[in-house]
Amino acid sequence: MERVSPHDRWLEMVREHPELHAFLSGLRPGEVLSGTVAAVENFGVFVRLDDGPAHPSYPGAGFVTIPDLSWRHVGDPSDVVAVGQRVSGAFLEYDTWQMEARMSLRALKPDSRRRDRPGAAQGGAG
Numbered sequence: 001m002e003r004v005s006p007h008d009r010w011l012e013m014v015r016e017h018p019e020l021h022a023f024l025s026g027l028r029p030g031e032v033l034s035g036t037v038a039a040v041e042n043f044g045v046f047v048r049l050d051d052g053p054a055h056p057s058y059p060g061a062g063f064v065t066i067p068d069l070s071w072r073h074v075g076d077p078s079d080v081v082a083v084g085q086r087v088s089g090a091f092l093e094y095d096t097w098q099m100e101a102r103m104s105l106r107a108l109k110p111d112s113r114r115r116d117r118p119g120a121a122q123g124g125a126g
Contacts, residue, residue, distance in 0.1 A: 006097065013099050020061060023052035024094040024101055033103055034088040035062055037081045045069065045077055047087060047103065061101055064089060068104035071111050081105075 004012075014021045027033070035049040038059035047062030048054070055061040068089070069080045081087060089103035 010096055017053070017056055017099065019053045020055065020099055024061070024099065027091045027094060027101060029091060029093065030107075031091040032088055032108065033062055033091050033101060034086070035060065037083050037085045037087055040078050040081060040083060042077070045081055047089070049101065052101075055099065058098070058100065061099070062089070062103050063095070063098070063100040064103045064105055068092070068102075068106055071106050071109065071113055 033047075033049055033051075035047040037045055038048040039046040044066055045064040046058055046060035047064065048060035049062045052061055064087075066074050066077055069077060074080055087105055088108060089105040090107035092102040092104050092107075094100075095102050
């Protein structure tokens with residue numbers, strides 16, 4: 001069996017799905033993406049994006065890793081989101097290997113762990 005290099009695999013994906021590649025390549029870090037949770041897995045969440053083409057293999061072209069779901073520890077992603085739920089997240093990067101928009105839901109929420117939020121004690125170790 002002939003082994004395909006990562007670059008050749010990527011070129012093949014781009015040739016087969018030029019609309020998806022053009023959409024993902026045009027995204028900028030920090031841009032807000034919205035969509036519907038299409039699948040919740042033990043490794044992250046697929047999001048069917050409102051804009052852009054469908055992913056050829058995955059339930060959605062957006063993907064959120066578990067650490068990017070929330071500022072708090074997440075043991076089970078279904079504790080944070082559910083299939084069919086509307087979500088918005090900040091675009092992090094174009095994962096060229098998977099042809100996905102990596103997103104962060106927590107990037108759009110205040111960090112509840114920060115001690116310098118209004119009403120929190122100031123200074124000192126604690």
